[in-house]
Amino acid sequence: MSSDAVILDPRSGMQALIDALDTAGYRVLGPVLRDGVIVYDDVVSESAMPTGVRVEQGAGRWRVFQDARPERFSWTPGADSWKRFVFPARSEVLRIRRTDGSWTTGQPAAPDRPLALLGARDCEVRALGVLDTVMLGPNHPDARYAQRRADAFVVAVTCGEPSSTCWCTSMGGGPQPHDGFDLRITELSDHAGHRLLVQPGSDRGEQIMAVLPGSDAHNADIDSAAHVVQRSVDRLPVRLPGAELPALLAGSELHPHWDDVAARCLSCSNCTMVCPTCFCSSFSDHTSLDNDEAFRTQEWASCFQLDHSYLGGRPVRATTAQRYRQWLTHKLQTWTAQMGTTGCVGCGRCTTWCPAGIDIIEEARAVIGSQMVAARLQPVDVYVHPR
Amino acid sequence: MSGPTVAIWKFASCDGCQLTVLDCEDELLAIAAALDIRMFLEAGPAQMLDHYDISLVEGSITTAHDVERIRDVRARSGLLITLGACATAGGIQALRNTADIDACRSNVYARPEWLDTLATSTPIAAHVQVDHELRGCPIAKTELLATITALLAQRRMPISAYSVCVECKLAGNPCVLVAHGTACLGPVTHAGCAALCPSLGRGCFGCFGPSESVNLDGLRSAFGEIDVSDDVLVHLLRTFNTEAPEFSEASNRYRAAGPEGTTRRDP
Numbered sequence: 056m057s058s059d060a061v062i063l064d065p066r067s068g069m070q071a072l073i074d075a076l077d078t079a080g081y082r083v084l085g086p087v088l089r090d091g092v093i094v095y096d097d098v099v100s101e102s103a104m105p106t107g108v109r110v111e112q113g114a115g116r117w118r119v120f121q122d123a124r125p126e127r128f129s130w131t132p133g134a135d136s137w138k139r140f141v142f143p144a145r146s147e148v149l150r151i152r153r154t155d156g157s158w159t160t161g162q163p164a165a166p167d168r169p170l171a172l173l174g175a176r177d178c179e180v181r182a183l184g185v186l187d188t189v190m191l192g193p194n195h196p197d198a199r200y201a202q203r204r205a206d207a208f209v210v211a212v213t214c215g216e217p218s219s220t221c222w223c224t225s226m227g228g229g230p231q232p233h234d235g236f237d238l239r240i241t242e243l244s245d246h247a248g249h250r251l252l253v254q255p256g257s258d259r260g261e262q263i264m265a266v267l268p269g270s271d272a273h274n275a276d277i278d279s280a281a282h283v284v285q286r287s288v289d290r291l292p293v294r295l296p297g298a299e300l301p302a303l304l305a306g307s308e309l310h311p312h313w314d315d316v317a318a319r320c321l322s323c324s325n326c327t328m329v330c331p332t333c334f335c336s337s338f339s340d341h342t343s344l345d346n347d348e349a350f351r352t353q354e355w356a357s358c359f360q361l362d363h364s365y366l367g368g369r370p371v372r373a374t375t376a377q378r379y380r381q382w383l384t385h386k387l388q389t390w391t392a393q394m395g396t397t398g399c400v401g402c403g404r405c406t407t408w409c410p411a412g413i414d415i416i417e418e419a420r421a422v423i424g425s426q427m428v429a430a431r432l433q434p435v436d437v438y439v440h441p442r
Numbered sequence: 443m444s445g446p447t448v449a450i451w452k453f454a455s456c457d458g459c460q461l462t463v464l465d466c467e468d469e470l471l472a473i474a475a476a477l478d479i480r481m482f483l484e485a486g487p488a489q490m491l492d493h494y495d496i497s498l499v500e501g502s503i504t505t506a507h508d509v510e511r512i513r514d515v516r517a518r519s520g521l522l523i524t525l526g527a528c529a530t531a532g533g534i535q536a537l538r539n540t541a542d543i544d545a546c547r548s549n550v551y552a553r554p555e556w557l558d559t560l561a562t563s564t565p566i567a568a569h570v571q572v573d574h575e576l577r578g579c580p581i582a583k584t585e586l587l588a589t590i591t592a593l594l595a596q597r598r599m600p601i602s603a604y605s606v607c608v609e610c611k612l613a614g615n616p617c618v619l620v621a622h623g624t625a626c627l628g629p630v631t632h633a634g635c636a637a638l639c640p641s642l643g644r645g646c647f648g649c650f651g652p653s654e655s656v657n658l659d660g661l662r663s664a665f666g667e668i669d670v671s672d673d674v675l676v677h678l679l680r681t682f683n684t685e686a687p688e689f690s691e692a693s694n695r696y697r698a699a700g701p702e703g704t705t706r707r708d709p
Contacts, residue, residue, distance in 0.1 A: 089616070090616045090621075090643065091616060091621050091622060092616040092617075092621050094614060094616070115620055115664060115667060116620060116667075117617075117620050117621045118621070119621075133616075133621075134611070134616070134617060135614060139614065144611070144612040144613075144614070145612055317657075318657075318659070318660065319657075319660050319663065320657065320660060321605070321629040321630065321657050321660045321661060321664070322605070322655040322657060323605040323607040323608075323628070323629035323630075323653075324604060324605060324607055324608045324611070325607045325611065325617070325629070328607070328608060328611030328612075329611065339600055340597060341588070341591065342591045342592075342594070342595040342597070343472070343591065344469060344472035344473060344475070344476045344587075344590065344591060344594065345472060345475065345476065346476075346594060346595055349595075354612065355608075355611070355612060357604070357608065359604075359655070360604045360608070360654075361603065361604075361654050361655065362603075362604075375655060375657065407620065408617055408620055409620075410607070410617070410619045410620060410626075410628075410629050410661070410664045411629075411660050411661075411663065411664045412664065412667060
């Protein structure tokens with residue numbers, strides 16, 4: 056017997072979990088299959104969540120397959136990540152209004168309900184942790200982000216069906232989250248039947264678990280969950296030595312392979328937009344036609360945009376080769392020194408959602424594989440003003 | 443009437459961009475209060491002044507008379523801002539640029555000799571200096587309003603030259619190219635439409651023209667992976683922005699690489 060874990064029915068138990076979170080005051084967000092992709096959105100009913108959905112992912116390719124099987128978490132995440140909810144793609148940060156000659160300043164209201172994120176994989180839980188180090192860092196903490204994150208209830212899910220673009224085990228992760236969640240679900244399907252094993256990761260997770268209509272889990276259930284984890288690990292070969300990447304990529308600034316990538320790269324920004332740790336944003340000002348109201352918005356931005364590196368009258372990274380090199384080496388190399396964590400969690404989104412099918416692993420390998428060439432080259436990006 | 447004096451001019455075009463001005467229904471009264479619109483034949487005002495603070499120009503240059511008239515407009519204007527694909531790239535009528543104009547004329551008109559036209563359709567910037575361009579077929583109301591309000595507040599005019607893909611991801615759209623295998627020009631197309639077509643499940647038609655950073659050979663390879671032929675790609679590139687330099691160069695090269703029709707496949 057294991058009283059710190061319960062077994063839930065995959066349908067009625069899921070509904071009970073949604074209801075318990077709703078009753079506790081959360082806005083419950085979960086996976087929904089829409090227009091052929093998994094997105095995260097409000098879920099009120101468990102029937103809105105996928106059942107029997109499988110996903111085939113490859114470089115530049117995503118396809119969904121639906122069958123009659125009852126699994127709730129047999130899909131892998133799509134382009135959408137939880138970033139969209141803790142760090143919205145577009146938000147208003149300030150509004151000022153002129154009335155009778157004086158200005159009043161308003162801050163937009165905080166979201167009315169804290170978020171419950173239902174179905175976060177290990178890569179996604181770790182991505183939130185990486186984003187935290189950036190958004191809550193000591194120099195420029197984002198108060199609105201801090202509020203959303205502190206209040207967010209995370210229901211993590213053990214990954215039982217990793218996709219071919221997944222490479223979490225290379226970047227310090229794995230199929231099963233170990234911290235950073237309030238509850239963790241592992242979907243079991245064996246001779247004892249189809250069921251969800253639910254385990255708490257925090258006090259408030261225990262409080263929610265206490266009201267769920269589950270039975271106590273047995274040691275056989277825990278063993279079955281370990282089997283799920285092992286089965287996934289076996290399908291997740293280590294494809295890059297994550298911890299060694301900063302050293303392996305050092306000095307690669309002028310590597311000829313960046314030009315090779317640039318011939319294929321569309322500079323469309325998709326990789327950065329779908330990345331759950333990319334944090335760049337830009338601010339813009341807007342005014343009303345009568346000039347009596349002004350507001351400022353924040354919007355996701357990308358290092359593939361020319362404006363992103365626009366300094367002193369020109370983009371510092373004017374070529375696609377420079378921009379792709381910036382993106383890859385920031386994720387896999389320089390982020391570590393800058394933030395103290397890795398910038399990549401190995402979720403594979405950048406590879407799947409690249410229209411040109413560029414695989415970050417293959418590109419990193421190509422550069423690392425010929426470091427002897429790169430080592431002889433000098434550092435770069437020394438700007439010479441045109442005369 | 444107050445604010446800067448404004449003229450809205452039409453050259454070879456369908457009037458869709460001018461109609462987008464009128465489509466600012468909720469904002470029309472505020473626009474009329476903020477701008478002193480003196481010339482806008484589509485809406486009524488027809489005062490020929492020696493000087494307008496701002497000229498908005500729709501359409502492309504297709505006749506000898508147009509060439510003279512745009513120079514006159516330029517001379518009367520403080521800021522000259524072009525509206526839409528015709529004015530910024532020559533429009534869909536620029537398909538004539540690679541065709542036989544005499545054949546076109548006699549195929550379309552019963553009395554072709556009555557028609558006085560140039561062999562080409564060219565953008566406004568090919569003839570006079572343009573201070574700012576709004577892309578699109580037609581322009582986006584949001585970009586028009588953002589431009590007007592920026593001018594009124596003397597702020598930099600905000601144009602996002604990155605790809606439509608960014609707008610799709612901001613909106614949370616599924617990628618029709620990656621997830622559905624649909625031909626989509628989004629990765630090479632200038633933002634501004636808020637990803638209108640992909641938001642409705644269609645591929646982007648490229649009506650805002652090339653983005654700031656275009657790799658059409660890369661897109662061609664990506665199309666190859668989803669079995670979209672050169673023929674389809676060339677058709678997509680040869681629409682509203684057919685004479686935009688990046689689109690034109692690539693479509694001519696892909697057409698030259700294979701005879702038309704031999705690889706045709708419906709998108």
